[in-house]
Amino acid sequence: MSEAAVGGGLYLGHGFSCTGTVNLCGATVGASVELCDATLCGPGVGAGDYALHLGCAQIGGDIQAEHGLVVHGPITLADTSIRGSVVLKGARLNFPSGTALAASRTHIGGDLDCRDGLTAHGAIDLSDARIGGSVRFDTAELTAPDSSRTVLRANGIDVGGVVNFRDGFTAHGRIRLSSATIRSALDFSDALLDTAATEEALVCRGMTAAALLLRLRDAPLGIVILSRSRVGLVLDEPARWPASLVVEGTVYENLRPALPATERIPWLGRDPHGFTPQPYEQLASVYQRHGRDADARTVLVAKQRSMRSTLALPARTWSLVQDAAVGYGYRPLRAIWLLTCLLAIGSTLFSAWPPTPVGGGPYPRFQPAIYTLDLLLPLVDLGQERAYSPSGAMQWAALILIGTGWLLATTVAAGASRVLHGT
Incomplete structure (x- = not known):
């Protein structure tokens, strides 16, 4: 059915089963595509051996797969335009050899809904996708493929609503959201980022979001990278701060909870690459903007003390004198x-x-x-x-x-x- 044209909807659900490729590459469907309760088994793991090929397609409605979709093999929605939403609630995607769902450069007018216990063994690729609504992975569990530690690639994604990884979401592998644009909140409330201590758990270099909620279920062992990001509000939980946190170049307007400087400064000392001045200056500017000048001065003193370890002995001695004499x-x-x-x-x-x-x-x-x-x-x-x-x-x-x-x-x-x- 490659490049097929369907004036109405396409119904492949309610017990539909296929071993081999469902090839809808370049197809045009006037209404929705339904895959509820379908079972798709791809022919193999070679190049192009998709369980479902919907690449470069035009979908006039939704892709509905919210009840019992089971897929063994890769799915591609790359370069596809979907006027409505993509609903994968409770779906089970299994392709441990590589990318289970490829949706790079996909345009979705509504939501990408992967809630209600969706599981995926294999990477999900949303790179450079454009999503008019929200992206929801609440309660989902994602496991990286055997050949990679990346469970979700969404670099360059543009989302008009919220991006939720909350309410029990679990990622066994790295999440990449570099250069993402999220016009509402990026929410990791009660999420678990499961990686080793030396691995990247969350990479958000150059991301833009209205709010970032990092109230995780447990403190991540892996590295969380927020460098060069711009966020309106950062809401976190000190007891669950990542062991390694990179915020060099990050710009934000508000921090919650509004901790005293002495309690917030340790947040800046978790960069595995060592001291950089910008995070201290950024935190001090936030305190100043909210009229907390004493806290701002405390942060700037902490910046100089942290910088001391990077200096040669004479400069370090002079730094000690300045600290003792006039702070x-x-x-x-x-x-x-x-x-x-x-x-x-x-x-x-x-x-x-x-x-x-x-x-x-x-x-x-x-x-x-x-x-x-x-x-x-x-x-x-x-x-x-x-x-x-x-x-x-x-x-x-x-x-x-x-x-x-x-x-x-x-x-x-x-x-x-x-x-x-x-x-």
Whole structure:
């Protein structure tokens, strides 16, 4: 029936059974194709040995296979245009040698409905498909083919509604959604991503979605990659964060739950490739946008601390000094408290062991606090340091105060520069 034209519907259900290929390649069907309760057994595993070939077809209605479809062998819907929905509820697809359902570049006007216990042993390929409605895999179980660890390829897919992998969905293998465009939510609530710790569990590079719900059934052992994605809302569960999470280049507007920065920062430290600055800057910008400036500063301090391990020893030492002194410029009150403590110590010391006048006079009246401040503040001349000189152990005290003052001033300047330039 290759390139056949059917003005109405095509009914292959209600106990229909076929061993061999049902070849509808390039066919035109005016209404729906029904496959309910059908059993299709392909002729083999060679190239083109499909159980059902609906490639390059034009379907004027739905593809209905929601009751008891069993397929042993591959199905192709590649390059097919379907005005209605594709309903595969409860279907059993079995092709462990490769791709069980090939629907790349398929255009579906309605939904792709794979709910209610659909099982597939073999990959599902939805690459570059265009789906006007939603994609639903709720309660489905997908198992990767024996020759690959990818269970679902949907790179470049464009979906007008939601994409649901929820309510007990299970994937024994990798899901690929890179460069996908999802105009509503991508939902993994109560889903199980079953892969080994060193394998990719979910790959969403360059994805765009209105919302991403990652409230998984259990924390995935495999790697979840969200790099360079754009998401309006990310909703997750800290107890079920992936062991390995890549969010480099990811942009989002809101995070739920709205955790304090100290609880959200560990989310950024799960990248198996190590430190990158953008995830910290992105998280800080979200806190700032919602008026949580203290949390934003905490994240930016954490960024500098994480970056410290990537620096050479001299730079690492200088980083430690900046952290302790002014929190990299994000904790300026530390400098004031440190200056106050040094001023109190110096004033006490020089009150007990005052310095002696130098030069021919006249001398300003010695004031221990102003003298200490004159030592601490570089490039500021209060007249006391020039007029008096300490002796004995007080010379060392004065040198320590002068050095500390220069170090503090340099640290404050570096931190202020960092804050002003947003680094």
